[in-house]
Amino acid sequence: MPNWGGGKKCGVCQKTVYFAEEVQCEGSSFHKSCFLCMVCKKNLDSTTVAVHGEEIYCKSCYGKKYGPKGYGYGQGAGTLSMDKGESLGIKHEEGPSHRPATNPNAAKFAQKIGGSERCPRCSQAVYAAEKVIGAGKSWHKSCFRCAKCGKGLESTTLADKDGEIYC
Numbered sequence: 001m002p003n004w005g006g007g008k009k010c011g012v013c014q015k016t017v018y019f020a021e022e023v024q025c026e027g028s029s030f031h032k033s034c035f036l037c038m039v040c041k042k043n044l045d046s047t048t049v050a051v052h053g054e055e056i057y058c059k060s061c062y063g064k065k066y067g068p069k070g071y072g073y074g075q076g077a078g079t080l081s082m083d084k085g086e087s088l089g090i091k092h093e094e095g096p097s098h099r100p101a102t103n104p105n106a107a108k109f110a111q112k113i114g115g116s117e118r119c120p121r122c123s124q125a126v127y128a129a130e131k132v133i134g135a136g137k138s139w140h141k142s143c144f145r146c147a148k149c150g151k152g153l154e155s156t157t158l159a160d161k162d163g164e165i166y167c
Helices: 059-066 106-113
Strands: 022-025 028-031 049-052 055-058 131-134 137-140 159-161 164-166
Touching (some): 055 059
16 A cells, blocks of 8 residues: 655654655755744744754754853854853853952053053053064054154164154
């Protein structure tokens, strides 16, 4: 006797999947309309699907549920997300609160990192984006000029005397 209606079963709805509507993934068959992320219900394709056991997810939801946790994960590097994954059934456990480390060289650290390096010409803070080093000191690019004629200097073509720089 022929097996009428006895084809492959959809991995989501368990109904028969016919060739014209079939999507195959990891050896299972799905209806095109059933091939959706189990969390956000977005349509999936071969480039966006992530499989975990019998479950299918978009890569974003898979990363939130099963990927590494911490800054830069689950949303793409450099993005901070406050989503702790409660909608995915993830239970968040509070860890010990953050305590700053005690640094014995805090003043020295602040001079280098905290922006408290001062330009010898204008006495303002010098930050990395505007810093030029010459005569052993950090200068603003706009202040890195000859004290006598005002000509812009290069760190290799300057003379220094009594804390001032000259061409």
